[in-house]
Amino acid sequence: MKEKNKIGCAVIGLGWWGQQMIQKIKKTNKFNILTVFDSDKNKTHSTAMKLNCLGVDDFQKILVNSQIKVVFIFSPNQYHKEQIVAAAKAGKKIFVEKPLANTSSECAEILKACRKNKTLLAVGHNVRRYSIFRKAKKMVNSGVLGDLILIDGNRSRPIGYRIDKNNWRYYRTSCNGGPLIQMGIHIIDTIRFVCGFEGKSFMTLCQKKFLTTENPETFSSIFELDNGCLVHLVSSYVLQETFYINFFGTKGSLFVDPFNGLFIQKHSGLNRKEIDYVAEDAENKELNDFYWAIMKGKKFEPEAYEAMQNVKIVENIIKQIKDY
Known part of the structure; x- marks a missing residue:
């Protein structure tokens, strides 16, 4: 797929699994990683250099970037609620690695924000x-x-x-x-x-x-x-x-x-x-399912409610x- 036809995205959380998933995202040839962010500035810098993309020191810079349509979240559990709710309010499509959040009450807040802002939320139960x-x-x-x-x-x-x-x-x-x-x-x-x-x-x-x-x-x-x-x-x-x-x-x-x-x-x-x-x-199947959920409105499994039940x-x- 030509670069101009790929979906612009950001990756948040650049630990071991985040690095693995970056390679999987690239392999789909359907997403263009424009920006990366991690609370560890060294990880942000080194990953941005490797991908030849922008590394930011503030998550909010991702939210205001209109070229970024999708946010992939691989950050530690305690950040999921804050990051998902903010991304939903900014109108981004969201893929988050399991668990959806640390507690079911946090999950409920996430689902409420995504419904209110009519945004797609996919949870990575690979x-x-x-x-x-x-x-x-x-x-x-x-x-x-x-x-x-x-x-x-x-x-x-x-x-x-x-x-x-x-x-x-x-x-x-x-x-x-x-x-x-x-x-x-x-x-x-x-x-x-x-x-x-x-x-x-x-x-x-x-x-x-x-x-x-x-x-x-x-x-x-x-x-x-x-x-x-x-x-x-x-x-x-x-x-x-x-x-x-x-x-x-x-x-x-x-x-x-x-x-x-x-x-x-x-x-x-x-x-x-x-x-x-x-x-x-x-993971390739999961990411491709996410892509078609974005492009064609196809159902992504599990539904976010099911992830909350887990x-x-x-x-x-x-x-x-x-x-x-």
Whole structure:
């Protein structure tokens, strides 16, 4: 696509994920990054030099730039509400990385501002676009597993040892729920995407033994979907890299692991059969969906309300912890 036909955009939040997504944005060939901003001026300067674009020291300069039609937000959670509401008032289309915000009350304020200003808000829950989970959704909905009895999911990474008091993930006020809102929310959103049910009747255990962070480092929660299926969710900042969602039904079980593959096991059998699927770039699909939502008004998933519901489930899990 010619540069003049690309949508002018700004990128806010230039940490590790922001840098990854910049490359994905460029790869779509549909957006032209005109401006970047980060609270760390060194990151702003170095990224602007690398992209040959403008780096600004004030977020407000992005809002008043009429050439910027879209704002991509990859900043820490505690800035999401302020930045999204300001961008909505300025008439920008908005893409924000999950979670939508730190709390459901902040999410509600965001949704209200976007409705009032009639602006598009897309929330980046990329895992639901993994082709392995799209395949899993088709299989679950086909009835091959029978009625679902239990779903077991775990998203963990041992990055907690690097989180110190200079890191926003250290504090509850900036990262409400620690690994749960950063990683466990992927499991929550994907289960809701695959099954289409809400959660209730939460029970939670947590551990705070190895890290000094304000949040617990490991969460283990059991809750019930409104169709009666039980869910066990684990998310940790000290466990080894782990990523799976397993579905257990009356006719069989489905083991879904983006690192190791997709397997099905019949209810009466002991062996698992590997299921083929074609791996695709989930972030590229997500960004292209966002582009067509802008250009053609196509529905973007999840809807912002669904992203708020994910945060509510995180809150319901946390509420079960005494003296949190």
